[in-house]
Amino acid sequence: MRTKKVILFLFIAYFMIGCGQEKENELSFRQFMQSKTENSSPAAAKMVGSLRERSNEEEVTITFPKGRYDFYENSSFVREYYISNHDQVNPKRVVFALENLKNVTIDGQGSEFVFHGRMIPFALSGCENVTLKNFSVDFEVPALRQLEILEVDKESDVLEATICPGENYRIEEGKLVVLGEGYEYRPFVSMAFREDKRLSYRRGDVSFNPESVTEIAPDTFRIEGWNQVNVTSPGERYALRTYYRPTPGIFINESKNSVLENVTVHYAEGMGLLAQMSENITLEGFNVCLKGEEDPRYFTTQADATHFSACKGTIISKNGLYEGMADDAINVHGTYLKVFERPADNILHARYMHPQAWGFKWGEPGDSVQFVESEKMELVGNHVNTIKEIRALDRPTYFGAKEFEIVFNDSLPKEISGEGAYGIENLTWTPEVLFSGNTIRNNRARGTLFSTPKKVICENNLFDHTHGTAILLCGDCNGWYETGSCREVIIRNNKFVNALSANYQFTNAVISIYPEIPNLEEQEKFFHSGIVIENNTFEMFDRPLLYAKSTDGLQFRNNTITYNNAFDPFHWNEHIFFFEKVDNVLIENNEFEKGLSREDDVRVELSEDGAVRVNGNN
Structure with a gap:
């Protein structure tokens, strides 16, 4: 009998220890929330603060009871980020600013994350072994808007159309002004869709330049003098936009072993996901897509669904759905620096050139590089060189820099100088x-x-x-x-x-x-x-x-x-x-x-x- 009691005691003790471990390593987002709050951003900030206080060696999972969570700019993080292939506007609002964390899993358990304003929903910077899974990202008021053509009068050069999502606009001197949550703009270009959600035949980047827009009923316009009147028909949609890319939906920066599993982005004003200077990224069932066949929107992201700039290791993208984007499903590349000066035999001064690609780390000591002559896109010499030192010329550090001094371990080919057109390619990343x-x-x-x-x-x-x-x-x-x-x-x-x-x-x-x-x-x-x-x-x-x-x-x-x-x-x-x-x-x-x-x-x-x-x- 005593033996049975000892076994029972040990079983209960083991069970309690196991429960304690599970409780310690799994946290519910609910514990960071105040009751009956509409804005989940303060809870997100508390959650991030709690993760920063933990030991990075411990694995931890944050679970969200399935539901809808709304996040506003109020109480979100403010960050200065330089993001490849985006407009470098700072500071930026960030809800989940996951920085310098390890061994973290965020499991939405099928939840809808809805964001308000112009912000980055998720940023992973300096992280390792972080997994995001089982949730969707959307914005309550997207910057893109969609016109549905109701009637076409070709003789009078007039269209009637409704706008989706409704409200959040004004007509100013006959021009449509789109109102976001905290910003506004005038659209000047569009994506033309057929009623079946296919893009319209031979109509890429359709200008939106009508002579006048008049509101004839709530969310309904009379549009005069638009050059689409002769080629459009009732039922077609036009996603109104600019080319502005302030923020991606998910940002991964200088991180390692990032995993996104069953994550869906319905809208972002830049890329759906942008990763830069990161190693080993796995997307399994990552989607940039509509909310199903009944979704009134035909558009998703303002640019690429996924974009990988100067990454290394392995990028895996499997079993995803990418639709309605204003650019590629995936783009993988590095960035050439252009040489503008050669102060020594093994030293070059070089700069980022594209206005949407600068300010982030380009390379590190030990990285392998090669050189191209830009006019012929031809390698200069057959020797791969390595970086000995690299420093920013126009900023204290690489953060926010456009120009660099790079010292190489070996002497450079004689023809490379600032007089010609030469680029430097980082082969390590x-x-x-x-x-x-x-x-x-x-x-x-x-x-x-x-x-x-x-x-x-x-x-x-x-x-x-x-x-x-x-x-x-x-x-x-x-x-x-x-x-x-x-x-x-x-x-x-x-x-x-x-x-x-x-x-x-x-x-x-x-x-x-x-x-x-x-x-x-x-x-x-x-x-x-x-x-x-x-x-x-x-x-x-x-x-x-x-x-x-x-x-x-x-x-x-x-x-x-x-x-x-x-x-x-x-x-x-x-x-x-x-x-x-x-x-x-x-x-x-x-x-x-x-x-x-x-x-x-x-x-x-x-x-x-x-x-x-x-x-x-x-």
Whole structure:
């Protein structure tokens, strides 16, 4: 009997210790909230403060009882952040400012997080092993607005339309002014959607410049003198916008091992997710999408769904839905610095060039770098150098800087100077990428953009009516200053449906390998290499399938190409394959519904004879 009592006592003690451990390592957001409060920002601030007080070595999970949580600018954090590919306006409001934390999981358990004002919902900076999961991000009053066309009077040059979301606007001297929570603007451009949520055929970046807008009823306008009157019809929608990108939905900066699982962003005024100078990022079931078929909005983010600038390690993006964005589903690149002075044999002064990409860390001692001549986008020398020292020239630290002095361990190629046009590329901060099982549909511009020398696998995705190019491999040290050359890209087992129904930058075919090279004729060294496109299905209404420039080693094999009459062919590129300055290109064992003629369907320029082989296609 005594033995049974001892066992029972030990069991109870073990159970209590276990409960204590579970309680210590799992906290409920409810304990940080005051009862019956509309603004959850003070509770978020308390939660963040509690995490900062804990030991970073302990794992902790914050759970949110499933529900709706509203977050306002009042009681949110104020931060100065410099965010790649966004407008560098500071300070910024941040609700969940997760900084220098480790081993933290935030589990929304299916909750809706709704934000008010112009802010960053989540910022991870200097973090390690942080996981966000099971919640959605939306804004109560998005900056983008949507017009639904009710009536069209072409003779009178008049449209009638309603605005969504309603309210939060005013008419000033015949112009529409959009009112956000704490800001306002006048839209001047739009995305045109058909009633079925597809973007309108051949209408990319439609200007919004009517002569007058008159309110004829609440949320209902009479619009006169807009150049869309002759091409629009009742039921179409226009997402009104500017090109302003103040804040992403989720910001990851100088962090390691970040995971987002079952997180959905319905709207952000910049990117859905922007990561910079971070290592190992996993997106599993991360979505930038509408709220379902009944969602009255047709738009989601102001720019890319996901964007990775100067990251390293591995980027994994799997099983996501990306739709209604004003730019790519994913963009992976680094940033070229432009050389403006060479004060010593192993020292360069260089600067960030693009107005939306500066102020954040560019490199560290020990990083490997290479140099390009910008006009020809050609490597200077074959030697990879390393950074010995790097410091900001125009700020006390790299934070907020545009210009740097970089000391290299080895002497530099003699031709590099501030007199010419030379860029510096950081090779250390380049990632491998797995983009798999995702759906990209009904978005502006491009589907995916990869610019990294590490291995890229793009597989098992559905590209469904991307308005421009479905896949782009770029590289540009002249305008966007986004690195760099691709060395190993595998594009396989994807399905492409009616891509390229409008023209945008770099959209020469459904798959466009298009580095920006002003002086292509004099280029001697190829930019991209090692690209395999295999076992994909293309459903096409037009002809341009694959365009490649400055590429050595390209295989297009075992693909199936069918044709439909969904739209009228219109593209200026009338060739299925169009190659400029390429070598070692192989097109073989593909099934073309209408056949393939080497003479009529394959155009080759600035290439040696035999650069392109066409074998075994039907």
